[in-house]
Amino acid sequence: MGSLFPFRTDVEADAGNPRLVGIDEDAADEVFDALGSRTARRILTAIYDDPRPASDLADDVDTSLQNARYHLDNLSDAGLVTVADTWYSERGTEMKVYAPANDAVVVFAGDNDQKTGAFDALKRFLGGVVAVGIAALVVQALLAPGSLLPTFGSAGSETSPATTPSDGGGFSTMDVQRSTTTTTTTDGGHGLLALLAEPGVAFFLGGLCVLLVVTTLWYVRTRRRG
Incomplete structure (x- = not known):
């Protein structure tokens, strides 16, 4: 046992x-x-x-x-x-x-009125982040389902090396492996750009920017009214 x-x-x-x-x-x-x-x-x-x-x-x-x-x-x-x-x-x-x-x-640091306003703004912002995150997942699922999942055969994944004879004028196994390594190293920036281009990621980043601006404007207006 x-x-x-x-x-x-x-x-x-x-x-x-x-x-x-x-x-x-x-x-x-x-x-x-x-x-x-x-x-x-x-x-x-x-x-x-x-x-x-x-x-x-x-x-x-x-x-x-x-x-x-x-x-x-x-x-x-x-x-x-x-x-x-x-x-x-x-x-x-x-x-x-x-x-x-x-x-x-x-x-x-501040008086009680400022503390209350800042606390309300913080709660609004964090609640908005959660809402934007959920909405981003929905957008990603609708517009590009499964696109963020790793795919076999992309840069850096396993590939079958060529096995042409070394005296036949073709690429050797070492040449193919060296080429694959070079492609993986130089393609990192494109991978990041591709990630940022995903509809869900773009929606989330854009939503955060809008949320930050809206929360800041709400807090400033609240302070002026107070």
Whole structure:
């Protein structure tokens, strides 16, 4: 009978709404203290990329497990991270899985009216990013389904080398391989341009630009009315 360990589940971080911290609030002291170390900032970045236990975070940022736990305690006290799940090691030891406590954290300097307006603008912008991303996926699926998937036989993929005799005047296997390598190296820029030309990608980038302009204008008008 095989062992039940290690036991790891997929963690879906249930992060709360964006958090706006006023620079004159008591909470700002805890946030600044927790993020005063570069290692702590790297740990928080890694957690936003993928929730994981302290041991994995220690390996990811190249620090000791004790140091990682120290920073995680500080980040938790500051309300920046939370325990989202529990995994088990090969020996059956419980491991806390850390995840972001908020979708985003912004430190803000200004009066209460400005803070409220900035918080509303931030929520509008992040909500708009999600909406634009979903719309971009729909556009891509309708106009160019499957075009972003890798295709076999493109530049850099496996090809069958030519095997003409070396004394027959044709290309040798080495010549074909060298040609394929050259094509792969010089075609990288075209691959990026092709990606940007995809309808879904173009829609997403254009939508972000429009969203940024609209959010900025909304915030400026709100401030003037206030």
